[in-house]
Structure formats: C-alpha cells, structure tokens
Amino acid sequence: MKAVTWQGRRDVRVETVPDPAIQQPGDAIVRVTSTNICGSDLHLYETLGPFMAPGDILGHEAMGVVEEVGSAVDAIKPGDRVVIPFQISCGHCFMCDEGLYSQCETTQVTQMGTGAALFGYSKLYGEVPGGQAEYLRVPHAQFTHIKVPDGPPDERFVYLSDVLPTAWQAVEYAAIPKGGTVVVLGLGPIGDMSSRIARHHGARVIAVDLVPERLARARSRGTEVLDLREHGHDLPDTVRDLTGGRGPDSVIDAVGMEAHGSPVAKLAHQMVSMLPDRLSAPVMQRLGVDQLKALYTAIELVRRGGTVSLSGVYGGAADPMPMMTMFDKQIQLRMGQANVKRWTDDILPLLIDADPLGVEEFATHRLPLSAAPEAYEKFQKKQDGTIKVVMHPATA
Numbered sequence: 001m002k003a004v005t006w007q008g009r010r011d012v013r014v015e016t017v018p019d020p021a022i023q024q025p026g027d028a029i030v031r032v033t034s035t036n037i038c039g040s041d042l043h044l045y046e047t048l049g050p051f052m053a054p055g056d057i058l059g060h061e062a063m064g065v066v067e068e069v070g071s072a073v074d075a076i077k078p079g080d081r082v083v084i085p086f087q088i089s090c091g092h093c094f095m096c097d098e099g100l101y102s103q104c105e106t107t108q109v110t111q112m113g114t115g116a117a118l119f120g121y122s123k124l125y126g127e128v129p130g131g132q133a134e135y136l137r138v139p140h141a142q143f144t145h146i147k148v149p150d151g152p153p154d155e156r157f158v159y160l161s162d163v164l165p166t167a168w169q170a171v172e173y174a175a176i177p178k179g180g181t182v183v184v185l186g187l188g189p190i191g192d193m194s195s196r197i198a199r200h201h202g203a204r205v206i207a208v209d210l211v212p213e214r215l216a217r218a219r220s221r222g223t224e225v226l227d228l229r230e231h232g233h234d235l236p237d238t239v240r241d242l243t244g245g246r247g248p249d250s251v252i253d254a255v256g257m258e259a260h261g262s263p264v265a266k267l268a269h270q271m272v273s274m275l276p277d278r279l280s281a282p283v284m285q286r287l288g289v290d291q292l293k294a295l296y297t298a299i300e301l302v303r304r305g306g307t308v309s310l311s312g313v314y315g316g317a318a319d320p321m322p323m324m325t326m327f328d329k330q331i332q333l334r335m336g337q338a339n340v341k342r343w344t345d346d347i348l349p350l351l352i353d354a355d356p357l358g359v360e361e362f363a364t365h366r367l368p369l370s371a372a373p374e375a376y377e378k379f380q381k382k383q384d385g386t387i388k389v390v391m392h393p394a395t396a
C-alpha cells in the first residue's frame with residue numbers, strides 16, 4: 001500500500017510499504033477513505049525527530065471502512081464506517097473507566113513514561129504505524145473506533161478523530177462561566193474549532209493569531225480577533241481594555257511548542273537538532289524544547305482566579321514557570337491530550353443534521369495522499385492558505 005512516511009527533519013515521502021495485517025485478536029484493519037494532517041504532525045516534522053525512525057508511517061486522524069476484524073472484535077464488522085480516535089485505548093481499565101482515555105493503562109507506553117499509545121506519533125507514544133496510508137491496523141479495535149452513519153460525507157465526521165474532541169475538551173477545561181469571556185491563542189484548526197465551540201456554548205471569544213487568512217476566517221464567523229503582528233507588545237493591555245480592565249475568565253492556549261516569539265528556545269532546539277539522534281533524544285527528554293511563549297501569554301492575560309486551558313502540546317522541562325504570578329493570581333491550569341471518546345456523544349448530534357460548527361467547510365485543502373510532501377511543507381510554512389488538509393488515499 002501507499003503510506004506517508006517520515007524520513008528526516010522536514011522530509012516526508014509517500015512510499016510503498018507492506019499492507020498491514022491482523023496481528024492480535026483485538027485488531028481490525030480499516031481501509032482509509034479520509035486522513036488529515038494535524039498541527040501535532042508538525043512537531044514530528046520539525047522538532048521531535050530524535051524520537052522518529054526513517055520509514056515511520058505518520059498520521060492519527062483517519063476514518064474509513066472496516067475491512068477485517070480479529071477474533072476478539074465483535075463491536076464492529078467489515079463494511080462498517082468508522083472514525084479512528086488518535087489514541088489507542090482499551091475501554092475497560094481504571095483510566096478508561098474514569099473517561100481518561102489518553103491515559104489508558106493497557107496501552108500506556110511505560111518504557112517512555114508516557115500515556116496511551118497514539119497512532120503515528122513517534123517512539124514516545126509507541127511507534128504505532130499511523131493513518132496517512134491506504135490501510136490502518138487498529139489495535140484494541142473493540143473500543144478504539146467511533147461508528148458513524150452512512151450517508152453524509154466524510155468531512156462531517158473525520159474531525160471526531162482529533163480536532164473536535166480536542167477543541168471540545170479545551171473548552172470544557174477552560175471552565176468559562178456562563179456569559180463569560182475566553183481568549184483563544186492560536187487560530188490553527190484547534191484554536192479555530194475551540195472558538196466555534198465556545199461561541200456555540202454562548203461565550204464571548206477573543207482570538208489571537210498572526211496569520212492573515214486564519215484571522216480572516218475566524219472574523220468571518222463573527223469572532224473578535226486580534227492580530228499579534230499589531231499587538232505583539234500591547235496584547236495584555238489591549239485584552240484588558242476589551243474586558244473591563246480585568247482580563248478574560250479563561251484562556252485557551254492552542255499554540256503549543258512552536259510558538260512564534262520564542263527566539264532563545266528556537267536556537268537551543270536547533271542546536272539539539274544538530275546532535276546525532278542517539279545523543280539528542282535524552283537531551284530533549286530531560287531539557288525539552290520548551291518554547292513557552294504562548295503559555296506565558298496565557299498566564300499573563302487571564303484574570304485573577306481564572307482558568308488556563310492548554311491544548312497545545314509542550315515537551316520538556318527546561319523553562320521555568322512563573323510560579324509567583326500563577327500563585328498570586330490564583331490560576332487554575334488544565335491540560336492534556338484529549339480523551340477522544342469521552343466527548344463523542346456530546347459532539348455527534350452537532351454533526352448529523354445542521355452543521356453549526358461548520359465542519360463541512362473546515363478543510364482548506366482536499367488532496368490525494370501523493371500530495372503529502374508539498375502539503376506538509378505548505379502547512380508548516382503557513383503558505384497557500386493552508387489551515388486544514390484532508391487527504392483521500394483512494395485517489396492517490
């Protein structure tokens with residue numbers, strides 16, 4: 001089959017690889033009909049190279065049709081239409097019983113000290129072959145699937161794999177009081193969708209980014225936006241002016257560790273990336289690649305007693321946190337990988353009839369799998385208006 005493989009820093013290629021097969025009784029094989037590129041894939045493309053091996057298959061936002069199931073799987077059968085969550089979870093351990101599917105104790109990558117295994121997400125998360133491919137092997141398929149109805153187009157449902165539950169959890173964790181205000185940092189797919197969900201819940205949303213088409217897209221849906229290129233120095237004052245001098249009740253950080261405006265960390269990261277992988281992986285795990293600009297901004301902006309909700313991915317332990325400010329302002333901080341299936345029942349009704357969150361128009365690019373190398377490059381450089389790319393392996 002054809003698959004998108006990681007080959008090195010900023011080097012992905014579409015290669016022919018062996019078709020996946022059932023290996024465990026709990027596996028299923030899915031023929032992939034739609035598969036997205038995610039902002040998290042850019043961390044692999046750019047930063048987390050030391051944890052990747054050439055040939056690793058990327059991707060964790062796939063949906064398709066079940067081809068084959070192992071002997072222990074009876075919740076789905078060949079022909080069923082399914083979305084595959086980005087995390088692999090068993091559905092019956094202590095953590096899964098708590099709804100903390102991204103912490104599943106059956107699939108935790110204990111060797112690396114990380115949570116549930118993820119599709120296509122480096123040795124840190126189990127080095128499981130990902131879904132940017134024609135076929136995907138789904139371990140723990142009895143639970144690791146979301147059945148969706150036949151009929152509506154894939155793009156109604158494909159974001160259930162990641163964007164929708166991540167954004168939904170970001171908004172839940174932000175604990176915006178009724179009638180309250182949230183600032184959303186970053187208008188990539190996660191920040192954009194978080195803004196839509198928060199507004200759907202009745203919150204006032206002020207969103208910040210620095211890419212013109214991302215700002216324009218949010219503005220066109222009625223979200224108040226601030227352009228970081230104009231407000232790089234006075235963002236806190238501007239936001240306070242817009243929020244009665246107090247600051248927003250909540251801030252969602254949907255930027256993560258490649259934040260614009262973290263020059264020192266960028267240099268450190270480039271130095272680490274010049275080391276051979278066997279040296280740089282331990283250095284990165286200990287010191288990390290912290291680029292905490294957006295997180296610092298979130299802590300500065302939020303009102304006293306407010307909540308910061310982190311959905312952007314961070315790695316490492318090098319940068320200090322502003323503990324005095326956090327303590328003095330009495331800030332709540334919530335974070336983590338989204339627990340995908342925790343939110344499915346809340347989200348699905350919004351995808352069936354009307355489309356209040358605008359998922360059908362969400363993708364900016366619809367491409368065959370063979371276009372992945374250019375798509376990654378344009379997404380990373382934020383060129384060609386690339387915000388969300390959906391690939392269709394069948395047309396590869």
Ligand SMILES: NC(=O)c1ccc[n+]([C@@H]2O[C@H](COP(=O)([O-])OP(=O)(O)OC[C@H]3O[C@@H](n4cnc5c(N)ncnc54)[C@H](O)[C@@H]3O)[C@@H](O)[C@H]2O)c1
Nearest residue numbers: 039040166186188189190254255256259260312313337338
């Ligand atoms: N928690 C989860 O389960 C989960 C799931 C998916 C993605 N993520 C993470 O969420 C983050 C966002 O994902 P995405 O797909 O939207 O990525 P993205 O890279 O498309 O979006 C990030 C946006 O932040 C903007 N930005 C950069 N620096 C900024 C700054 N200082 N202030 C404000 N905006 C700034 C960029 O211009 C960009 O539009 C990533 O870190 C990703 O890894 C987390």
Ligand SMILES: [Zn+2]
Nearest residue numbers: 038040061162
């Ligand atoms: Zn993703």
Ligand SMILES: [Zn+2]
Nearest residue numbers: 090093096104
């Ligand atoms: Zn579990």
